Amino acid sequence: MEQTHDSSGRLARFVDSHPVVAFFAVAFAYSWAVFGVLFAAVGSETLGDSRLWQIPFAWGPLAGALVVGHVRHGDARTWLESVADPRTGLRWYALAAVVAFLYADAGHVAAALAGVAVTPLPLEDVAFDFAVTLAVAGSIEEFGWRGFAQPHLQERYDALRGAIVVGVAVGIWHYPWLLLAGEGYEEAGIGALLALPFLMVLMAVIFAWLFNGSGGAIPVVMLGHAVFNATPAFEFVADGPGWAAALGLLVWLGLLVGLPLVFGREYLAPRSPGTLFSGKES
Template identity: 30%
Template sequence: MSSLIRSHPLTAFFTLACALSWLGWLNYVLSNQGLGVIDTDYPAVLGTTQLLGVLPGAYLGPIGSALIVTAVTDGRAGLRAWAGRLFRWRVGARWYAVALLAVPAGLLVVGAVFAGGRIAAPTLLGAYLPVLVLQLVTTGLAEEPGWRDFALSRLQQRYSPLKSAAILGPVWAVWHYPLFLTDWAEGNRGWAGLLAFTVFCVSFNVVMSWMFNRTNESLPLSMLMHVSVNTFVSVLWPDLFPSLAGVAIPVMSVGSVVAALAIIAVTRGRLGRPAVERPSVPAERHAAPLHSR
């Protein structure tokens, strides 16, 4: 098993991330909050069953798999490098503004367009920051050390940034699929919701890749950008756009596709990753003179 992981670290990570999380979610999927196969109810904590139903499997998957595969393939040195990006907070202030404000601003614009300019006053604005912090240590910490810190970093060592994003985005989406059988996907179940969510993951992963590269692979900034989406949609979206409550994911996917295409165009597909400089080769080479003894 160790030899197999060393030979195919990315395949091993993707397989373990999905397998461990899906195993951790199995009881939740079968419970009354899912398919109702077993007569089990998950209690609501802070108004949601997801903390007890989703979070254990989320922690088992991406971050747990990244820890296992890094330890097997790179040992202690690799673990230090992997964990080091988690504490890479020293990034320009403008990138914190992008992570914290650009996503809500973008969602506000796209929501207003689809709502015909009708924006209601938010009643839970004071809950935004506490929920953001909670999301940071739950969703952000569970996912980003795996998807971006481990997978994206390794993918970009082998492939172009755009190809790396194209590989990671669908896997990130598929990892979520079992949750569409539970109340996690309330209002977005069915093939239409699944397709819209997949489009969102694939396109928003381009945005996340750009942020990761532009901030020198700072994991905290990736976490902040990720949870900015979750927090805005869960706290502010229902109040701001009551007419769009049931179509949040499709609307978000449109905005995400526009943002991804803009980033691809502006960066020419580099997604913020510096081009590798190749050593210059002289235009003309002269044969070395032959010396006779």
């Protein structure tokens, strides 16, 4: 009995001393366990043809934040209520939606302005993907990635380095997806092992800007995540121009370079997110 108490005490001390490491451990363990059980139960092809599994998979980062918060403070509700507060400037919601939209659709918009034929995808499909992501799937990840990991890393590093750490971790967290057949995953190849962290670093820097700039409002970043997952909202009627496919990526690369230059590396934003949102005790 005493040995069990000592073990739990050591675990609590480790979590208290290394909250970000503990958070990543729980987030990865939860999500990868969900994937592993479903993969073993139904197989690669069946799992790849469905996206329902992505809902419980996406809850890992929130679970990690709640577990670490409970171990450290006995109650994570105060943190959850603070980051879930939607009150911030409306411009941050607009920026989140526009920037996320541009990644997949900047090329379609620019090509349409140049006279290339573009057609919208079915509105009901885009709206469904947006609603599911926002309510129960990918956007829920943001409570962990931006609501917990980013501000805690900003206690020790500047926001830029913190975002890079988060982005690499999020990219690796997605690696089980590469085991799937269907949905094009089997064609991703070895390059996806590098492409996923690279794309997630771009997203992490932009989302750190949105999070810090909005004063730590997770609903802003959740909106951006939902728009990102629901797009593209358009497609070319015939083959589009070669430059269009890369335009959204170039926009995000421009933000990767421009945000630190304009706002500095410390917060990537016009202001500090505040003590509560930087992971410090208030």
